[in-house]
Amino acid sequence: RLPFGHVIAEMSAVTIAAQVATLPIVAISFKEISFIAPIANILTVPLLGIIIFLGVLICVTGIFLAPLGMLCGWVAWPVLWYIDKIVTACSILPRAFINVSNANTGLAWGYYVLLCLVVGTIIYKWPAERKQNHAATPALLSRRTRFIVYLSAALVVILATGATALAAKSDGKTTISFLNVGPANQQPQGEAVLIQTPDKIALIDGGMDATSLAQELDSRLPPWQRTIDVVISTTQKADHLAGLQDVITRFQVGEVIDAGMLHPSVRYALLRRTISERNLRYVEIRQGATIAVGSQVALQVFWPRSSLHKGGNEEVDNGLIVRLFTPGLRLLFLGASAMSKYALNGLLGDIAPDYLQAEIVQVVAEVGKAFPTELSDLLQDVKPSVIVITPAALSAKQRKDGTASVINPLPSALSRGATWQIEQTAQVGTIEFNCSNRGWSMNV
Helix, strand or coil, X not given: CCCCHHHHHHHHHHHHHHHHHHHHHHHHHHCEEECCHHHHHHHHHHXXXXXXXXXXXXXHHHHHCHHHHHHHHHHHHHHHHHHHHHHHHHHCCCCCEEECCCCCHHHHHHHHHHHHHHHHHHHHHCCCCCCCCCCCCCCCCCHHHHHHXXXXXXHHHHHHHHHHHHHHCCCCCEEEEECCCCCCCCCCXXXXXXXXXXXXXXXXXXXXCHHHHHHHHHHHCCCCCCEEEEEECCCCCHHXXXXXXXXXXXXXXXXXXXXXXXXXXXXXXXXXXHHHHCXXXXXXXXXXXXXXXXXCEEEEEEECCCCCCCCCCHHHHCCCEEEEEECCEEEEEEEHHHHCHHHHHHHHHHCCHHHHCCCEEEEEECCCCCCCHHHHHHHHHHCCCEEEEEECCCCHHHHHHCCCCCCCCCCHHHHCCCCCEEEEHHHHCCEEEEEECCEXXXXX
């Protein structure tokens, strides 16, 4: 017999039973199935009672005496450190888990019906083990009653799972949210766009503050949603890139897409290093490519060209310009490249005017800087109904002076002969567009 063999066997049995019972929920919610969970649980579960006790102790003592709460926190830290290291080490082992993208509620229902039949059969048919030389203890419930109780419990689990799956089921609409992000106690700054389709989730840029981005994502994604299928970086400017570093660390990311960079910045090099360390799929794209976001949404890449432009403003000259195309809506993301004379001229020369048209256009605006006049010409070809302005990062002097990130007055390139509605995330907060086959609507 192994030392603590009974305890290990019991924990393993409970872990495997829990994993079997929750397999469809995990597969649908997290889009992955873990094989390493039993080992991780054996190494960490015995400490959970201690962690819960210390957590309660920290909360109670911290209310009345903060230093005492901090002292209790230091006591808990080694245990938390151990659990974190074990979980991290298990998660990076080869074949520790597999990704599943085709799990659906139909398979979940079928799985639980089959599981219910198997468990019911075992309970009904399995002979009761009786130890010899021991007096039989009269059962509180008859065999038939126990069977009914167990079967009822299994049905409750099935119904609860079905209700959860139905509650989380998409309504068939696509939602594009221009998130209001920025450092705490400062003006909104940076760009981040969340795209939620019936079957996929994409994030375009991450703003300049990981905390505000995390808050926005957590408020729009269900608690169990830890997967983002596509992460797109349109430019390597800090006010677009900073939040993505946190996203690719906290979420299970399907692929990361950008246009590359001739002269990588330190922040961009760190992002690429993290992508490599986490074995994420990385794709560098150019004009003419198409990014599929589920079955209903496509992002058509209009810029940059196959050869990146060398110059003093490469971050915006070579920024990604894409047009979202989905039934009922076309949305042109000009992003930071709306400030690039080179990119706008190239777009006007390379793309046919009819192909540029979109109901919504998004641009990034910098306080105190005018748009190139080419933007006005481009907008005449695009013929949008709505222009969404997301704010670029303020300079250190502007932040010190308390400058607002709202663009006021509007640049002439946006207001000249305008027939479109203009909304700014820095002014109204997060802007959300919902679209389906019947059209689109805007929520501010």
